[in-house]
Amino acid sequence: MQIPHIELDQFHCVECNKHFTDKGFNYYSGNIEYGPAYFSDEGVLCSPQCALDHFQRRTREGTLK
Numbered sequence: 756m757q758i759p760h761i762e763l764d765q766f767h768c769v770e771c772n773k774h775f776t777d778k779g780f781n782y783y784s785g786n787i788e789y790g791p792a793y794f795s796d797e798g799v800l801c802s803p804q805c806a807l808d809h810f811q812r813r814t815r816e817g818t819l820k
Protein backbone atom coordinates (compact mmCIF):
# COMPACT_ATOMS: atom_id res chain seq x y z
CA MET A 756 0.00 0.00 0.00
CA GLN A 757 1.32 3.39 -0.98
CA ILE A 758 0.19 6.77 0.29
CA PRO A 759 -0.34 9.16 -2.61
CA HIS A 760 0.87 12.75 -2.62
CA ILE A 761 2.29 12.88 0.87
CA GLU A 762 4.34 15.67 2.33
CA LEU A 763 7.09 13.54 3.81
CA ASP A 764 8.68 16.36 5.77
CA GLN A 765 5.57 16.79 7.89
CA PHE A 766 5.57 13.25 9.27
CA HIS A 767 6.39 12.45 12.86
CA CYS A 768 5.95 9.13 14.59
CA VAL A 769 2.76 9.41 16.67
CA GLU A 770 4.34 7.38 19.48
CA CYS A 771 7.90 8.70 19.92
CA ASN A 772 7.70 11.83 17.74
CA LYS A 773 10.68 10.79 15.64
CA HIS A 774 10.84 12.85 12.46
CA PHE A 775 10.31 11.05 9.17
CA THR A 776 13.80 11.83 7.91
CA ASP A 777 15.55 10.94 11.18
CA LYS A 778 17.84 7.93 11.40
CA GLY A 779 15.99 4.82 12.45
CA PHE A 780 12.70 5.61 10.79
CA ASN A 781 11.43 2.57 8.87
CA TYR A 782 10.37 3.19 5.28
CA TYR A 783 8.15 1.09 3.10
CA SER A 784 10.40 -1.38 1.26
CA GLY A 785 13.30 0.46 2.90
CA ASN A 786 12.89 3.31 0.43
CA ILE A 787 12.14 6.77 1.81
CA GLU A 788 10.36 7.69 -1.43
CA TYR A 789 7.73 5.02 -0.74
CA GLY A 790 6.75 6.60 2.57
CA PRO A 791 6.52 5.15 6.07
CA ALA A 792 6.45 1.40 6.66
CA TYR A 793 3.95 1.70 9.49
CA PHE A 794 0.97 3.94 9.97
CA SER A 795 -2.49 4.03 11.46
CA ASP A 796 -5.52 6.28 11.19
CA GLU A 797 -3.82 8.60 13.72
CA GLY A 798 -0.61 9.02 11.76
CA VAL A 799 2.68 7.37 10.98
CA LEU A 800 4.83 5.07 13.08
CA CYS A 801 8.61 4.86 12.83
CA SER A 802 9.29 1.24 13.72
CA PRO A 803 7.78 -2.16 14.53
CA GLN A 804 8.25 -1.34 18.23
CA CYS A 805 6.31 1.92 17.97
CA ALA A 806 3.65 0.21 15.85
CA LEU A 807 3.27 -2.41 18.55
CA ASP A 808 3.17 0.21 21.33
CA HIS A 809 0.64 2.20 19.37
CA PHE A 810 -1.77 -0.67 18.80
CA GLN A 811 -1.42 -1.85 22.39
CA ARG A 812 -2.20 1.67 23.63
CA ARG A 813 -5.14 2.01 21.25
CA THR A 814 -6.44 -1.36 22.38
CA ARG A 815 -6.17 -0.28 26.04
CA GLU A 816 -7.94 2.98 25.27
CA GLY A 817 -10.55 1.17 23.23
CA THR A 818 -10.03 3.58 20.35
CA LEU A 819 -8.89 0.98 17.87
CA LYS A 820 -11.61 0.33 15.33
Ligand SMILES: [Zn+2]
Pocket residue numbers: 768769770771772773800801802805
Ligand atom coordinates in the same frame (compact mmCIF):
# COMPACT_ATOMS: atom_id res chain seq x y z
ZN1 LIG B 1 8.41 5.94 16.93
